[in-house]
Amino acid sequence: MTLDPYRLLGLAFASSDLLLELDDYGRITFVAGAEHELFGHGDPITGMLLHDLLAPRDRDRLHHFLLGLADGGRHGPIVLAPAHDADSPISLSARRLAENAGRICCAVTAAPALPRFVTGPVSVAPYAPKPAPAAVAPEPAPQAPVEVAPATPPAVMTDLPPDMITPPPVEAPPTEIVEPIVQATASHNTRAMHRALARAEALAAAVSQRRFNFAFQPVVRLADDTVHHQEVLVRFDNGADPLQMIRTAQAFELMEELDHAVVEQAIRRLASDVPTLRLAVKVTGRTLCDEAYAQHVERLLRRHDSARGRLIFELTESNTITDMVLADRYAQVLRGMGSLVCLGDFGAGANSMAHLQRLQLDLAKIDGRYVRELTGGREEAALVRHLVQAFSELGLRTVAAMVENGGVEEAARHAGVDFAQGYLYGRPTERPETPKMRRAAPVAPPLLKLA
Structure with a gap:
């Protein structure tokens, strides 16, 4: 899948270990980060309600916090507790979410007192976009009859040999050539992303300090x-x-x-x-x-x-x-x-x-x-x-x-x-x-x- 740079905002800003996106119903549609360390499991959590991940006493606080995103009245951060471990609070901040509403819903970190760039295990769950409504085929508009002139037969150069008239079939390049190219491209893209994230990490640290x-x-x-x-x-x-x-x-x-x-x-x-x-x-x-x-x-x-x-x-x-x-x-x-x-x-x-x-x-x-x-x-x-x-x-x-x-x-x-x-x-x-x-x-x- 292609990872939108905006989805790296929560991670690259050196303040989060986990990035979540929610749909209009509160379902998690995208997650990237170390959710195993934060929530106690490493399975993709697409489709789960965010409320279910938090201690019951904090669910009402989260509800009011997310309501504040619509009118810009709340900027956070607030501290919440995961349901599996109430003694390990996490911080949720909406400081930058007003301008990214609809793309990034929240970002949490296991160390609110020490903002840091995530360098540990990272896992990515698939993105689950809303299904598009079924398209309704329009009724065909009445059309006037169209007269088509007979096609002129193509000219044939009969004095050329057949192998010069019919082009040879295009053969796929051998696998031993294609695979190294694909691997090299993927490796280059990975290195480029690591370099970009390293620059973002260094910049975020320089700014915060x-x-x-x-x-x-x-x-x-x-x-x-x-x-x-x-x-x-x-x-x-x-x-x-x-x-x-x-x-x-x-x-x-x-x-x-x-x-x-x-x-x-x-x-x-x-x-x-x-x-x-x-x-x-x-x-x-x-x-x-x-x-x-x-x-x-x-x-x-x-x-x-x-x-x-x-x-x-x-x-x-x-x-x-x-x-x-x-x-x-x-x-x-x-x-x-x-x-x-x-x-x-x-x-x-x-x-x-x-x-x-x-x-x-x-x-x-x-x-x-x-x-x-x-x-x-x-x-x-x-x-x-x-x-x-x-x-x-x-x-x-x-x-x-x-x-x-x-x-x-x-x-x-x-x-x-x-x-x-x-x-x-x-x-x-x-x-x-x-x-x-x-x-x-x-x-x-x-x-x-x-x-």
Whole structure:
């Protein structure tokens, strides 16, 4: 069977030993994981009710927990006891289930206090989809009689020998050739899956244990040549390729947890650094739609009040926004805390303009593909100039990405761009540095009052 990557979410997120899927009637239709260790048997449990696997006293709790998945009112985790061993509690969490409803119903772990990636025996029960309703054959529509002209006999090349007119039968390749190919393909796929899961395990551990660092790249205000803020870029302790790790996070649905970890570390950095430091952190569209993110930021700012007014949230992967109304609601919550919200990489996706129309934001970052071509001709410069004018009418300031030389900087300034970022001002560094020949911005009023 083909294993959907989303079905590995509960396992790959380093928080579960068992992944279950339920149908509308509460029957288990798919299970992957070490159910023998958790439930005392290793037979496939497809068709059994989940309630039957738990201690009677916990079945009502589970019922109310699953009801909460429909309206997003419950996020867990809750601790339940298996029926066969009430002294070995398991944890069930619905933190990420709202966006995966219908695919993943629950994930449980034998060690709620120590989230870990499953490395023990793994068993998979077959998936039992609902039978499709029988198709009803439509009644044939009346058709007018059709006259068919007699076919023209094919031309025969009688001067060729028969073995050249009739193609020889195609013989199947020998088994000794096919079997090694099949085995090699299966082995390659298995190795690829193991590598992907190993990357997911390493990433999940790094995120949960905060084993990553920041690199900082300055964003300069073009009007007065000062450093306005620093963009935060994530770097992992083991020297792993950041782009590959981000792709792994996207593939295994780890971006939300990474977003939470990054903003937590950024706020702590602001609280411990100089008061002139401002930081921009990335947040994906899916994370922004989750109330838990804004609540997390609010708790952190209550704890570190000196960081208030010094954060900029750059919205990335805006195509993952699941609810535009929710996204705007929580964007306004973040802005209400004194932060700015920026639409990242405008022009990189087809939905950028729709997002600007439905989201009330402060900044828009113009994708580097447009900025790099500013000196290439009048068309590119005119496009950026009109974009800047449109943003200004919407009350937005603009950031030009990938400004790598003085010519592009001057063209961006001439087009009316407010801020610029790129190698011209410095490559990412371990400490936020002020570029040479430039001066750090003084302590400024709240970010909502950009000058």
